Amino acid sequence: MIGLRSASIGERPHRVSLNGPGGEPVPDADGGYTVPAAPLNPPAVWARITPATAADLERVASGTVLTTATLLVMMPFHPGVDNTTQIAWTDAALRPHLANVVGVVNVDERCREMIVGAVEIVP
Secondary structure, three states, rough: OOOOOOOOOHHHHHEEEEEEEEEOOOOOOOOOOOOOOOEEEEEEEEEEEEOOOHHHHEEEEOOHHHHHHHOEEEEOOOOOOOOOOOEEEOOOOOOEEEEEEEEEEEEOOOOOEEEEEEEEEOO
């Protein structure tokens, strides 16, 4: 369980980049439009990323709308993170990862830490 207690910086080994929709819509090959991603401000934070278990999701997501998450990300509160945010990071083996946010919990509603449910995009 990722836990609802505060995590020290030593417990947040991943430097994650945060991107949200931004910029002008760009035409795509299917006749529609794509909104390019733009870095949030600040664009990166230190986080702890763990696989989401059913028990974790039950504890974290009670009372919120949360689709199936594959990861839980604990990080400092960021007012720009919502269900349109993408999280990118590189693991210890230097493999890049990208995940879409599917739910956000502001721990204790204190705007100090947040737990984010995310679904990793597998290429």
